[in-house]
Amino acid sequence: MQDHLLINIVLLLIAAVITVSISRRLHFPPILGYIIVGIIVGPHAFGWIDKEENIELLAEFGIVFLLFGIGLEFSFSQMVAMRKQVFGLGTAQVLTTAVVIYLIGHFAGLDANTSIVIAGAFALSSTAIVIKQLTEQSEIHSRHGRSTVGILIFQDIMAIPLLILIPTLAMSGGEENALTWALGIAFFKGVLVVIIMHVIGKYMLRPLFHEVASAKSQELFTLTVLTVAISAAAFTEEMGLSMTLGAFLAGMMLSETEYRHQIESDIRPFQDILLGLFFVTVGMIISLEILFNNFLMIIGLTVAIIFVKGVILYSISRVFDKEPGVSARISLSLSQVGEFGLVLMTLAFTYKLLPEEEGNILLTAAVISMAIAPFMVKFNGHIARMLHKDSYKADHNEIATTISEDNKHISDHVILCGFGRVGQTVGRFLHSSNRAFLALDMDIKRVHEARAAGERVYYGDASKQTILEAAALRKSKIVIITFSDFHASMKILKTIRSMDPDIPVLVRTLDDQHVNELTEAGANEVVPDTFESSIMLASHLLLMIGHPPSQVLKQTRNIRKNRYQTLANFYPGEGDNPLEQHQVMKGIIHSIHLDESTYAVAKKLKTLKLKRFDVNVDAIKRGHVRGENPSSETTLRLNDHLVISGLPEDIKRAEKFIKTGKYTKKSHAKYAL
Structure with a gap:
């Protein structure tokens, strides 16, 4: 059973659904949920999947789509606007951190290749965790937020040459002359690939997507996006470089087109799922035995990573004239290892550049630093105030x-x-x-x-x-x-x-x-953009078709006076789910056909007492005539359509009573959530 790819994927999906759901409840990043899934199902825990090679190909596609998505976000104008943070702070942070960690590794007795891999991996921070947390805290445009984003942009840029470096180190065998020669060839190939991709992007991709968009087929558009991303990855792999480089360049070329946002939304589901599989494979590498046997060493390494990176980030920020409090918040936000660091270390395992036991210890410490990261970002302000009370x-x-x-x-x-x-x-x-x-x-x-x-x-x-x-x-x-x-x-x-x-x-x-x-x-007043744009559009429409301005003004005033209650209920479509979390308190409008078996036929509205169901009777449609706000004295007839509005649960109870005459008490279970 363990050799069957389909069974393996089913096991992964079941474990992922449960673990990631729990992670969400605990406000942990989904990345950590996937890593935990990998640990659980992997050969070092329950052993449900003995061979991670079965899903490695899918996991590699996850990294391809991650780099493709980052390429789409890679805006030249954004870099120019933030050049001081990106090329000043970012360059200083990556180079200083890499050099310091390389020297630490060298003096700790690690070989040159291992030290280079660890230095490159640990110099990078988690774009996914940090950006998400800063955005949720509304700190993305703050002083420390802008500097943090600038450093992350440069780190994402540096991930590309580092991804090229790993296979190059493996090819060189660790010999200095061979390494220099391999790096020279890799650099030449990299420049050639960038030129070729730039030409393709400028002269072929834009016309191609114009043609595809004119066909007005969502399926064809998505298929074209997937083809471009995977073709670019295959091209760079055939050139002896990392296939993630091709994906990144393809994304960057497409970011300059008008289809960028559509491409991003189309690729997102593939990226998220396949990237999740990558982090599952990372978890499968982690050995619980190594974690327990080397627990104190791993915790010590985790603290050392955070401390060393934090001190470097703080010092560099101060050199760039950032206030002590701002510098502390930058260092706290970026002192973890990031997803690209895990990518580099996983790639290094593939090319046998990391010894298994030492590499596993370092990888586990990196993952734990990521687990701590959301909390460090969340409380960066409180910690900064404690550290720099007076200056802050x-x-x-x-x-x-x-x-x-x-x-x-x-x-x-x-x-x-x-x-x-x-x-x-x-x-x-x-x-x-x-x-x-x-x-x-x-x-x-x-x-x-x-x-x-x-x-x-x-x-x-x-x-x-x-x-x-x-x-x-x-x-x-x-x-x-x-x-x-x-x-x-x-x-x-x-x-x-x-x-x-x-x-x-x-x-x-x-x-x-x-x-x-x-x-x-x-x-006192809440003004929703969607309602106001609807009101303005409707007002202009009524004026253009000849309605008196005073009448239009009266209608809009009444709607605003009633706090948009008139517009609160909508006819649900197939794509709408009123029971989704973000729509729990949103009402719907529903039409009930009164046939021969309907209890309410021949009864007056007042005798039905529909108010007890917390629904409103909006209209009665009789034949081709619709009567708005019917009187309580109105008698319902066969083949009438009774139009009611309210919350989905209340509508359901009211419809059951109208159809059968059976009264069901309201359940408050869903409101208790």
């Missing part, structure tokens, strides 16, 4: 003092939390109305640009009480939160309400899925 507080106070000094005479003003496109649009309306306002934003570049243009915009975290006090919250007229990030809005809203329970707060959100939570947290 002084820096924070300096920001607050600047805001306070500039606005000491301001009152009855509007506070804009967020100065992106929506915030700037609101600001222009306030300008034209001669209404004073000040804006708080965490994007340094945007703040500098706006302040240089004379806008009253300040760098500051609006979720901090000191910043809101400096912005004269208690003397302001109203606060507007314009961030699209729900978590950021909630943090700000809770801080505002802890300071002033009465000040009006207007919150913008992308859609209606968080309206209730924001309202319960203290928002």
Whole structure:
């Protein structure tokens, strides 16, 4: 059974579903869930799968699609905008870390090849874990967030030559002359491949995707994306280089086309699943016996990795004039080993460049550092404040003092939390109305640009009480939160309400899925983008077809006055699942046909008492006539269509009663979750 690929994959999928679900519940990264699956099913634990070679090919495709996806994200303009962080901080961090770890390995008695592999692998950090965690914490545009992202971009760039280096080291056999010759050949091949891929990308890929897109076939488009990614990988492999290099270059070529976002969404399912299989194979390499036998050594190595990388990152950040608190947050965010480090070490095992036992010990320490990473990123602010209490507080106070000094005479003003496109649009309306306002934003570049243009915009975290006090919250007229990030809005809203329970707060959100939570947290008004765009579109339509402006204005006012309740329910389609977590509180509209067997036929609406099911009777369709908001005295007839709205569970109970006359009490189980 263990030699059958299909049985192996079924076992993996079952274990993955269970383990990754538990990891999600515990807020662990899915990567760690997959690694745990590999440990469980691998030859060193239960031994359900003795030969990881059976899934190695699929796992390699996972890395191919990972590099292809990173290539799609690889924007030249983004690098230019962040050149100081990318090529300054990033270069210094990777080179310094690699040299220090190489020297440590050398003095510890490791051979040159092993030291090179470990130095390259440990110099890299986890893009997947760090970016995800920073985004969830709304810190991606903060000072430490931008520097962290810049370093990660350079690390991703450096992963490519490191992936070329591994097979080159194996070819050289460790001899210095042979290594120099092999590196020279690899460099020449690499340059040739880049030129060829650039020509193909410029003169063939764009016309190809234009032609494919014109066919308007989703299947053909996805098939073409897969063909391009795998063909590029096969090409570089035939050239004696890593196939991941070809995938990265193909992604980079396609990132310049207008199809980038569509390609990214098409490739994502393949990338996530196959990449998961790669991390499963990493887990299968890890030996529980080695972990238990060398537990203290592995824990010591993990601490050493975090400490050495942390000290280097902190020192380099200080050299680049970053404040002590910001430097500490950068070092805490990036002091783990990343997925590319695991890729390099796994590749080194394949080419016999890492001794099995020592390599397994180092690999296990790297995985544990990744397990700790989400928590270090999450609490980087708290730890930084503990380490640099005085300087951190002084820096924070300096920001607050600047805001306070500039606005000491301001009152009855509007506070804009967020100065992106929506915030700037609101600001222009306030300008034209001669209404004073000040804006708080965490994007340094945007703040500098706006302040240089004379806008009253300040760098500051609006979720901090000191910043809101400096912005004269208690003397302001109203606060507007314009961030699209729900978590950021909630943090700000809770801080505002802890300071002033009465000040009006207007919150913008992308859609209606968080309206209730924001309202319960203290928002006076919540404006969902989707509803407002629908209202504006409908208003323009009515005006264009000749409806009186006063009537249109009255309709839109009523909708907003009722907090969009009129628009809250929708007819569900095949692609909609109202019971999904993010749609639990969203209502639907449902039509019930009254046939000969229906209990409600010949009964008045008032006798049915449908209100007890928490549903609303919107209309009755009789023949070709639809009657809106029917009277409770209306008698239902055969072949009527009764249109009701409410939550899916309530609709189901009401329909059962209408059809059979049987009353079922409401279950509160799902609301208790």
